[in-house]
Amino acid sequence: MKSPQLLVAMIVSLAACSTKSSSTMVDREQSATALAPTEFSGERAFEHVRQLVALGPRPVGSEAHARMRAYLLAELKGYGLSVRTEEFRAQTPLGEKPMVNIIAERAGASEDVIILASHYDTKLFTDFSFVGANDGGSSTGALLELARVLAARQETPPYMLRFVFFDGEEAFVSWSQTDSKYGSRYMVEQLERRGELSRIRALILLDMIGDKDLDIVRDAYSTRWLQDILWETARQLGYERHFTSRETFVDDDHVPFLQKGVPAVDLIDFNYGLWNRYWHTAEDTLDKVSPRSLKIVGDVVLRALPRIEAALAAAERR
Numbered sequence: 281m282k283s284p285q286l287l288v289a290m291i292v293s294l295a296a297c298s299t300k301s302s303s304t305m306v307d308r309e310q311s312a313t314a315l316a317p318t319e320f321s322g323e324r325a326f327e328h329v330r331q332l333v334a335l336g337p338r339p340v341g342s343e344a345h346a347r348m349r350a351y352l353l354a355e356l357k358g359y360g361l362s363v364r365t366e367e368f369r370a371q372t373p374l375g376e377k378p379m380v381n382i383i384a385e386r387a388g389a390s391e392d393v394i395i396l397a398s399h400y401d402t403k404l405f406t407d408f409s410f411v412g413a414n415d416g417g418s419s420t421g422a423l424l425e426l427a428r429v430l431a432a433r434q435e436t437p438p439y440m441l442r443f444v445f446f447d448g449e450e451a452f453v454s455w456s457q458t459d460s461k462y463g464s465r466y467m468v469e470q471l472e473r474r475g476e477l478s479r480i481r482a483l484i485l486l487d488m489i490g491d492k493d494l495d496i497v498r499d500a501y502s503t504r505w506l507q508d509i510l511w512e513t514a515r516q517l518g519y520e521r522h523f524t525s526r527e528t529f530v531d532d533d534h535v536p537f538l539q540k541g542v543p544a545v546d547l548i549d550f551n552y553g554l555w556n557r558y559w560h561t562a563e564d565t566l567d568k569v570s571p572r573s574l575k576i577v578g579d580v581v582l583r584a585l586p587r588i589e590a591a592l593a594a595a596e597r598r
């Protein structure tokens with residue numbers, strides 16, 4: 281199958297015909313832009329983050345992790361999605377650990393799949409309380425709200441929508457290719473073993489997207505055409521200043537998919553506090569997260585989705 285790159289370039293350049301404002305960025309965010317916000321509720325997403333943070337640290341295998349899982353499963357079932365878990369045991373530097381990926385689906389016209397994803401584990405720290413409001417919490421809350429909105433839509437989507445909550449993204453000792461991304465690596469292995477990997481047409485990963493001062497970087501591993509759609513959509517929503525042109529390589533749960541040729545993009549704000557100083561610290565608390573940032577990301581994903589679907593469908597026809 282050919283790459284949808286050309287079509288994306290056309291979609292993006294057509295979209296760029298919208299007015300170029302010379303006003304300040306804050307003005308742009310307040311003024312009418314080419315795309316309207318969506319029914320995604322930043323408050324609802326934030327309330328999920330609050331509930332998760334209230335459970336305390338949620339590292340793999342903990343009591344709070346199990347309670348969080350029950351919360352996620354109940355929410356997803358409540359939206360009318362078809363929900364299942366993928367349970368496995370992973371070898372970690374701290375021994376074998378039980379892990380559980382959570383998968384919720386809405387069937388599409390095609391059996392091919394678009395994955396929207398987050399990790400839901402929080403990193404294990406024994407010397408301080410790490411509640412991961414942003415790292416683990418924010419993307420999980422936003423993904424729940426995306427699932428609610430997309431499950432409630434009347435029309436059957438062109439592709440199956442799969443909401444994936446990865447377990448074991450965080451390293452137990454020190455980030456490496458064998459100590460990180462346990463859930464996503466396991467899922468890719470299983471999809472490949474079952475011959476289903478080619479059905480995954482795109483993956484959008486959310487991580488650390490709740491920072492009040494939201495500035496999402498362009499991850500340089502991510503698939504460019506997919507990233508361009510998201511960035512152009514953000515621009516048309518008036519969220520340009522939150523989707524920066526800064527490029528950096530981020531190893532995250534999208535990488536195992538990329539390594540197998542699945543188009544994938546990571547939406548991550550890796551500048552959490554000045555010089556990323558709240559990242560993996562006791563400072564990663566609810567007060568640093570805002571409903572507005574969650575909404576910005578939710579709106580961008582929801583508005584970009586039909587464009588991604590169109591690009592995939594066009595690539596099929598060529």
Ligand code: 1BN
Nearest residue numbers: 415450455487488530531532
């Ligand atoms: C993101 C949040 N990551 C871990 N917690 C992945 C990551 C690891 C990003 C190392 C940058 C460096």
Ligand code: ZN
Nearest residue numbers: 403415450560
């Ligand atoms: Zn982390």
